[in-house]
Amino acid sequence: MARTASKVEHVATSTHGEPARKPAPPRRVPPAPESYCRRALERGALDAVLIGPEGVAVAEWVRIKCQFGCGGYGRRRTCPPYSPTHEQTRRMLDEYVQLMLVHCDNGELVREIVTDLEREAFLDGHYKAFAFGCGPCFRCDDCAMEKGCNHPGWSRPAMEACGIDVFATARAAGLPIETVRDRDDEQNHYGLLLIG
Numbered sequence: 001m002a003r004t005a006s007k008v009e010h011v012a013t014s015t016h017g018e019p020a021r022k023p024a025p026p027r028r029v030p031p032a033p034e035s036y037c038r039r040a041l042e043r044g045a046l047d048a049v050l051i052g053p054e055g056v057a058v059a060e061w062v063r064i065k066c067q068f069g070c071g072g073y074g075r076r077r078t079c080p081p082y083s084p085t086h087e088q089t090r091r092m093l094d095e096y097v098q099l100m101l102v103h104c105d106n107g108e109l110v111r112e113i114v115t116d117l118e119r120e121a122f123l124d125g126h127y128k129a130f131a132f133g134c135g136p137c138f139r140c141d142d143c144a145m146e147k148g149c150n151h152p153g154w155s156r157p158a159m160e161a162c163g164i165d166v167f168a169t170a171r172a173a174g175l176p177i178e179t180v181r182d183r184d185d186e187q188n189h190y191g192l193l194l195i196g
């Protein structure tokens with residue numbers, strides 16, 4: 001008790017008797033979210049648009065379609081059942097205000113763009129930056145699974161693996177997406193960067 005009282009005696013006080021606060025240190029201002037749209041387009045994206053969390057649709061059925069119908073289920077640590085549930089994803093999305101939806105005609109390119117820009121945004125000062133890619137991660141022939149990812153800086157779960165309804169999300173943003181019947185059909189792949 002005596003030590004506590006001694007400490008209190010040394011706390012500086014303002015003229016009103018309140019503890020004086022140290023001035024906040026100057027903070028670096030991160031680039032505006034629009035700059036990541038430009039960077040995505042420079043890397044080959046067809047579209048990159050800013051949306052709010054309310055523009056992302058999540059639903060329970062999405063992961064169930066992963067479970068029954070996708071050969072990647074349970075075989076990649078970025079896929080269900082290891083990836084976040086739609087409830088977790090909804091809660092996470094609502095912790096952000098600035099999101100960027102990235103559209104490419106190539107799934108590999110989407111993954112490269114969003115993971116590169118996640119790193120850039122983080123280093124720019126957007127410390128919450130996080131990317132969602134598309135499709136199962138096939139970077140390694142055999143996924144390390146529970147041992148831990150071989151490329152943690154690169155692998156991110158797909159939007160759909162986390163319960164995001166990619167069709168509804170793309171269409172709400174005015175971007176194209178249709179089910180594909182064969183490889184000659186138009187390809188539309190999407191990734192999402194949560195900026196801050």
Ligand code: SF4
Binds near residue numbers: 077078138140
């Ligand atoms: S990078 Fe390799 S270890 Fe990591 S999720 Fe992808 S396949 Fe699995």
